[in-house]
Amino acid sequence: xxRALVASCHPxxxxxxxxxxxxxxxLAGLPAxxxxxxxxxxxxxxxxxxxxxxxxxxRRDQVAGRTDKPVARGALGIRTVGLAAAAATVGCLVFSLxxxxxxxxxxxxxxxxxxxxxAGAKATALSVVPYLVAFGxxxxxxxxxxxxxxxxxxxxxxxxxxxGASAHLANVLPDLADxxxxxxxxxxxxLGARGTAIACPVLLFAGSIVVLFGPVWDGAASTTWWRxxxxxxxxxVAGAAAVLGSRRPAGRALFLLVLVVAAADLVLFALSGVxxx
Numbered sequence: 179x180x181r182a183l184v185a186s187c188h189p190x191x192x193x194x195x196x197x198x199x200x201x202x203x204x205l206a207g208l209p210a211x212x213x214x215x216x217x218x219x220x221x222x223x224x225x226x227x228x229x230x231x232x233x234x235x236x237r238r239d240q241v242a243g244r245t246d247k248p249v250a251r252g253a254l255g256i257r258t259v260g261l262a263a264a265a266a267t268v269g270c271l272v273f274s275l276x277x278x279x280x281x282x283x284x285x286x287x288x289x290x291x292x293x294x295x296x297a298g299a300k301a302t303a304l305s306v307v308p309y310l311v312a313f314g315x316x317x318x319x320x321x322x323x324x325x326x327x328x329x330x331x332x333x334x335x336x337x338x339x340x341x342g343a344s345a346h347l348a349n350v351l352p353d354l355a356d357x358x359x360x361x362x363x364x365x366x367x368x369l370g371a372r373g374t375a376i377a378c379p380v381l382l383f384a385g386s387i388v389v390l391f392g393p394v395w396d397g398a399a400s401t402t403w404w405r406x407x408x409x410x411x412x413x414x415v416a417g418a419a420a421v422l423g424s425r426r427p428a429g430r431a432l433f434l435l436v437l438v439v440a441a442a443d444l445v446l447f448a449l450s451g452v453x454x455x
Contacts, residue, residue, distance in 0.1 A: 179258070182248035186259055188228035191349065196221045199316060201447075206320040206330075215276050216323055219285045220316075222269035227292030229263035234296050242356035281323030288312040288319070305364030306346050313342025333392025334447075337385050341443060344381035347374045348440075351427065375423025382439040383416035389446045408446070415439050 199220035203213035232239070232249045236259075239250035248254040267289070274285035288311075295308035316338050317330040350357070350366040351374050358367055366374040390409055393399035416439050 179254065182254040183229075183259070183262055186229060186232045186248045186254055186262075187225050188231065191345070192221070192224040192228055195224050195316070198447075199319060202317055202320040203323075206324055208320060208324060212277070212323055212325075213320075215273055216281070216285075216320055219270055219273035219277060219281075220288070220319060222266045222273060223285065223289040223292070226263050226266035226270055226289060227296065229259050229266060230293060231296045233260040233263055238360040238362070241360055244356065277319070277323040278325075278327065280327035281319060284315045284318040284322045287315045291315075300364050301362045303363075303365055303368060305350075305366070306343050309342040309346040310339045313345065314339035331392065331396050333388055333396055337388040337392060337443075337447065340381055340385040340388060341440070344378050344385060344440070347378040347381065351375060351378065371427035372424055375427035376420045379416040379419035379423065379439060382419075382443065383412060386412045386416070386439065386443050386446065389443055408442075412439055412442060415442075 196217060200213070200217050203216045208216065232247055232254075233256055235247075236249045236256045239247045242250075244250045249256060249259055270285070270289050274282040274289075277285060291308035291312040295305065299305055299308055314335045317334040321328050321330040347366050347369075350364060351371065354367055354371055354374070357364070369377060387409065390405050391401070394401050394405070419439065
């Protein structure tokens with residue numbers, strides 16, 4: 179059952195967001211205990227979002243024949259995954275409150291955004307909004323948990339929101355047909371497979387621009403040659419991904435290129451933190 183629970187929590191995005199929160203905590207210069215609490219708050223929040231998603235979508239996933247989902251294929255009961263989601267939600271509440279009022283608000287904003295998405299926002303034209311809020315708030319969880327609390331640079335929140343929008347498109351793209359067959363019509367479904375496949379790398383590149391030059395606009399860094407060189411390189415990769423997306427929206431090469439740009443953005447985010455958040 180443990181293996182099924184792990185598979186049902188959406189382990190890849192859960193690990194990615196939790197890992198990013200750890201990096202942000204380090205960039206914010208938080209004490210060790212506070213940094214651990216930030217990571218635990220984000221981790222339990224992501225677990226709650228992932229498990230509640232599978233509990234809510236169980237019937238729909240069964241209709242779509244999603245054998246990759248433990249609940250849909252009968253390897254995990256709806257009640258079990260629902261209880262796991264409830265326990266993770268309580269854990270997120272506890273760890274968030276231990277961050278202090280400001281940090282708790284930022285952390286719980288991510289949790290609420292994810293639960294709102296699962297509860298029905300995913301089937302509307304505003305399906306991207308929870309992602310904008312959640313990823314935009316992620317840098318604030320770290321900085322608002324500091325003593326004294328402080329807001330992160332504006333560029334960090336904008337970059338997070340833009341990358342979150344791209345993550346939404348990338349996350350939904352492989353499931354467009356299954357979702358459409360069960361009545362889900364979020365923003366990616368309205369854009370269509372080709373539109374989503376093109377918009378995803380374009381948004382990633384836009385996020386790259388903000389991450390690369392946000393510290394410059396903020397006066398915390400100078401415009402150096404390597405920023406322009408990386409901008410050109412990422413533009414080439416994102417452009418190739420957009421072209422591939424227009425031709426083969428579900429092609430493996432597209433996803434590999436998108437992963438390259440996304441990984442580069444995460445590294446650049448860390449490098450931009452030399453001046454700290």
